[in-house]
Amino acid sequence: MKKAIQYCYMCDKVATTDEHVPPRCLFPEAKEMDGIDLRKNLIKVPSCVEHNCEKSADDEFLMVSIAGIVSNNSIGYRHAKQKVERAVRRTSYKLLDKVFRQKELVRIEREDNKFIDLIVGTPDYARLVSCFEKIAYGVYREHFGHRFDGAVKLHLGFLHRKEKNGRTFNSFIRHKTSLELANEPRYGENQKVFYYQFTRPDVHGFFLLNMWFYEGVDVYVSFMPKASEKKNWLPMNLIEAGIKSYINLDGKTYEFN
Ligand SMILES: [Zn+2]
Numbered sequence: 001m002k003k004a005i006q007y008c009y010m011c012d013k014v015a016t017t018d019e020h021v022p023p024r025c026l027f028p029e030a031k032e033m034d035g036i037d038l039r040k041n042l043i044k045v046p047s048c049v050e051h052n053c054e055k056s057a058d059d060e061f062l063m064v065s066i067a068g069i070v071s072n073n074s075i076g077y078r079h080a081k082q083k084v085e086r087a088v089r090r091t092s093y094k095l096l097d098k099v100f101r102q103k104e105l106v107r108i109e110r111e112d113n114k115f116i117d118l119i120v121g122t123p124d125y126a127r128l129v130s131c132f133e134k135i136a137y138g139v140y141r142e143h144f145g146h147r148f149d150g151a152v153k154l155h156l157g158f159l160h161r162k163e164k165n166g167r168t169f170n171s172f173i174r175h176k177t178s179l180e181l182a183n184e185p186r187y188g189e190n191q192k193v194f195y196y197q198f199t200r201p202d203v204h205g206f207f208l209l210n211m212w213f214y215e216g217v218d219v220y221v222s223f224m225p226k227a228s229e230k231k232n233w234l235p236m237n238l239i240e241a242g243i244k245s246y247i248n249l250d251g252k253t254y255e256f257n
Pocket residue numbers: 008009010011012013047048049050051
């Protein structure tokens with residue numbers, strides 16, 4: 001029987017490979033987790049070679065960037081301690097140079113008097129955004145069964161911001177999303193590692209995808225379909241233009257600029 005032609009989840013090329021969304025290496029193997037299977041029914045979408053993260057080594061980059069984030073659950077932490085550190089040692093720490101623009105090792109004392117070593121650094125932001133963008137397109141492809149046609153805009157909630165505007169926006173988008181998603185289902189078979197939710201489209205046809213990794217790494221993706229006339233959300237334009245703006249949300253006021 002002839003198989004129907006499949007197209008890439010990101011572009012209009014014919015797919016020649018399968019792409020795990022998110023990359024498989026983010027999911028710990030059972031032997032790392034005392035036999036617990038965290039690789040149940042991983043999502044796979046058709047992909048061209050160019051948009052396959054495994055082939056571009058983006059998957060390893062992403063794993064090293066996010067598994068060790070401090071606010072993660074213990075699964076992310078154990079994964080960072082085992083697989084990530086192994087990958088780091090195997091490349092004689094060159095992998096870290098690739099991941100972080102600047103880095104340092106900090107030692108944190110926990111309440112039980114044990115120490116944990118953490119590598120903190122400034123991540124390669126553009127590459128991180130590009131990795132999460134591919135995951136967002138992949139999740140859309142899986143969820144709706146076709147490729148998304150339009151523009152996306154990403155916000156990485158888990159990165160700490162130095163400027164006040166960025167911090168305010170972080171609290172705002174977390175609050176807004178939690179209200180809109182309160183009654184929406186969470187998708188993903190291994191939710192301690194990854195799950196996602198979609199909001200319903202607003203009056204302009206925009207909708208938001210919220211992805212969580214290790215319960216501590218949160219990513220927000222606005223989908224703006226091509227068919228929609230509006231190209232941006234007005235409050236966002238005001239904030240980006242540096243104009244003093246206030247947004248009220250469920251009894252709380254967020255002040256920008
Ligand atoms: Zn492609």
